[in-house]
Amino acid sequence: MTPRRQLADTLAIGAILAVAVVALILLVAPSIVVVIISFDTRAYVSFPPVGFTLDWYAKVFEETALVEAMLNSLQVGITVTGLCILLGVPTALVCVRGRFPGTTALSVFVLVPHMVPGIVLGVAVLFAGALVGVGPSIYLQSLSIAVFVLAVMVRTVMSRLQRLDPALEEASANLGASPFQTLATVTFPLLLPAILAGAVFTFVEGFDNLSVAIFTHGFRDRPLPVELLALVQTTNTPLVAAVSGVQIVLAIVALVIVAATIGLDRVNE
Amino acid sequence: MSSATALPPRGMLRIATDATLDKLLSGRGIWPAVPAIVVLAAVAVIPFGILLSLGFSDIAVERGAIISQTFTLDYVRTALADPLTFTVFQRSMVLALSTMLLCLFFGYPVAYLFLIGGPWVRRLILVLTIAPLLTSGIVRTYAWLVILGGRGLVNNTLIEIGLIERPLRIINTHWAVLIGMAQIHLPVMILPLIAVMSRHDRRLDEASANLGASRLGTLVNVILPLSVPGIGTGAALVFTISYTTFVVPQLLGGGNYLNAATMIYEQVVYSLEWSKGSVSSMILMATCLVVLVFIALITNHFTRWTKGREA
Incomplete structure (x- = not known):
């Protein structure tokens, strides 16, 4: 390579890597700004902050509406996770182990609700409920979000199942265990990390989902995203930043759990 | 047994x-x-x-329950004839496509860095990409209110260095929505790209270098063509969520900014025009599907060497 071509090459690659660094900073910078703002002493949102206080965090837990919304979302998150484990793990098993034509069709079918935009699913569930006399409620919300994210649980567990060493289960069968015993004592424990990771994703969706929730939540049981959306539009104090700070801490906990269970590089599958 | x-x-x-x-x-x-x-x-x-x-129905709703339903084509006809429908869906489409391109512009270099980086760089990129996905969309949108707001980071900095005297109105514009949306959906573009890169065989790059290609040449002629499936997946995902998102336009676009999702929300929740909302949802799904098919066709056209081997 001529020196001139080499220089041009270095410059081009340098520019591409510079864009990459900017992108990586952009990914986290906004969240950091919010956390910084949440400690500001002023009663309006402005950057940079002028003081340090934890008052806004105390206020978050004094606001009954916010605390109730958090508890509602906690309930939704847990229900969604429970439903996804109960419905998703057996389905993943069938998708991978099924000995009948149509397992592929089944795994595609499970993905469908996740492919549909959340608001369309929310509207559809609201209308269908109205037709049979089931109004919006925390239960309808939980059920529809569970259907929306079931695919995540199924796919996480499927990917783990496909990588399991078949020798382990064969050994169990050779030692005299029935298929069910093998499932309960060998396969299931091996699947636990994937189930836990899937649980984190489905819980986060249950806790944070807005697109499905705005149409299906109960009017008296407002979940946190709905409450927060209203709060962002009506208040200009760092209170919202403090709620965000709490949510960011939860996200970090979720991240650590995912990293410890399936590993971050497996999130894609 | x-x-x-x-x-x-x-x-x-x-x-x-x-x-x-x-x-x-x-x-x-x-x-x-x-x-x-x-x-x-x-x-x-x-x-x-x-x-x-x-x-396709005229319905009567009483206390949140549908009590009668009769067939009519009126709502479909009205929606298709309404210039507002066209404006709103065109706006959503332009917004989603530009978000997709912006995400590709910022996301691909990250994927390239992932490819050439060591284990620590890779881990850092994974953490920075996955952490936002576990954070509430409202929180991430709110962050942009803080940054772009009247007394936010950008305006205060510009005033501080004397470039402007009064705060610029950035929030409640199309640009605020685009910036926020591109940043918020960036991880969704990066993840499938990283998936392709982690399967990429680096010996191909060595072969390319041995044959005299520059690093840019290898990137353009070897790595890029092999990563087309990842680009297609990322583009499809980013397009779909950008085209149908509710939070970002609602918070950064201001009260009068209507995109497809906010329009459906108003029709269903505020004006209780459920038939209208149904028609809008159908148009949303149909137009989204058309673009997705188009993305799939383009992806397929540019997928080289690995056709039929990778999804």
Whole structure:
């Protein structure tokens, strides 16, 4: 390579890597700004902050509406996770182990609700409920979000199942265990990390989902995203930043759990 | 059940139960998946059918329940003739496509850095990409209110260095929505790209270098063509969520900014025009599908060497 071509090459690659660094900073910078703002002493949102206080965090837990919304979302998150484990793990098993034509069709079918935009699913569930006399409620919300994210649980567990060493289960069968015993004592424990990771994703969706929730939540049981959306539009104090700070801490906990269970590089599958 | 006979003898009933359990739960038959199929049918498939039917119906709603339904094409006709429909969907489309391109512009270099980086760089990129996905969308949108707001980071900095005297109005503009959306959906573009890169065989790059290609040449002629499937997946995902998102336009676009999602929300929740909302939802799905097919065709056209081997 001529020196001139080499220089041009270095410059081009340098520019591409510079864009990459900017992108990586952009990914986290906004969240950091919010956390910084949440400690500001002023009663309006402005950057940079002028003081340090934890008052806004105390206020978050004094606001009954916010605390109730958090508890509602906690309930939704847990229900969604429970439903996804109960419905998703057996389905993943069938998708991978099924000995009948149509397992592929089944795994595609499970993905469908996740492919549909959340608001369309929310509207559809609201209308269908109205037709049979089931109004919006925390239960309808939980059920529809569970259907929306079931695919995540199924796919996480499927990917783990496909990588399991078949020798382990064969050994169990050779030692005299029935298929069910093998499932309960060998396969299931091996699947636990994937189930836990899937649980984190489905819980986060249950806790944070807005697109499905705005149409299906109960009017008296407002979940946190709905409450927060209203709060962002009506208040200009760092209170919202403090709620965000709490949510960011939860996200970090979720991240650590995912990293410890399936590993971050497996999130894609 | 040949394996059951190897177990120590127990009561007949117990063995029968075991055999039934084996049959039901072994995962060979369809039975374990039946509850999920039933729930998905009841809470997704049938509701979609109902949504479709409401778009073609005149309905009467009383206290949140539909009490009568008669067939009509009026709502479809009105929606298609309404210039507002066209404006709103065109706006959403332009916004989603530009978000997609911006995400590709910022996302691809990250994927390239992932490819050439060591384990620590890779781990850092994974953490920075996955952490936002676990954070609430409202929180991430709110961050942009803080940054772009009247007394936010950008305006205060510009005033501080004397470039402007009064705060610029950035929030409640198309640009605020675009910036926020591109940043918020960036991880969704990066993840599939990283997936392709982690399967990429670096020996191909060495071969390319040995044959005299520059690093840029290798990137353009070897790495880029091989990563087309990842680009297609990322583009499709980013397009879909950007085209149908509710939070970002609602918060950064201001009260009068209508995109497809905020329009559907207003029709369904505020003005209770459910038939209109159904028609809008259908247009949303149909137009989204058209673009997705288009993305798939382009992706397929540019996929080289690996056709049929990778999804």
